[in-house]
Amino acid sequence: MPVRFGEFVMDEGRRQLLQAGKPLHLPAKQFALLQLLVERRPNAIPKRELYDRLWPATYVSPDNLSSLIADLRTALGDDAHHPHLIRTIHGFGYAFCGDTGSPPPPDDVGAAMLVGSNVDLRLAIGETIIGRERGLSGTIDHPSVSRQHAAVACTRDSCLIRDLGSKNGTFVGGVRISSSRELRDGDVVELGSVRLVFHRVPAQSTITMMR
DSSP states (O other), X not given: OOXXXXXXXXXXXXXXXXXXXXXXXXXXXXXXXXXXXXXXXXXXXXXXXXXXXXXXXXXXXXXHHHHHHHHHHHHHTOOSSSOSXXXXXXXXXXXXXXXXXXXXXXXXXXXXXXXXXXXXXXXXXXEEEEESSTTOTEEOOXXXXXXXXXEEEEOSSOEEEEEOXXXXXXXXXXXXXXXOEEOOTTOEEEETTEEEEEEEOOTTOOOOOOO
């Protein structure tokens, strides 16, 4: 379940962090560290355990963890001297000290959809990665689709699609895109040979579609 703290929402399932509704891209190690701290909140985690979880079976300099903490604090706008998210327990480890809760369900959590034969992809506010790779929120199991094929970034007002260097290309209205393209209701989107139709979803509504 997504966890909200301040202006941030962390969605572990989607491996995504939103800041004020927009994706905040963290390096993998920073996201893993934040995930550990949030999962164990409000308990402190010993430094040794953090080393073992973040760098398993690998020797790293003692400075690596402190540098990683500092980088994560910078990304989150936290202050080591007056922390509101990450607290240092000197001589022991670190703890997450932010106020957390489940994000209120937005009226546009399903901002849009991509619909095709045997495919129904909900596009929530934020960025959805679409591809063949398992675990993605937009998984399409088809050989013509790349592991990470395209990304759709939605706000309350618009959805932009971009190709992620896919082998077989991303097409909108029959035209292969090379940069971000705004999607409009009814646009035909092709990922490889998979054909989808884009639909905006009105707030608090459900959609029944004929295929």
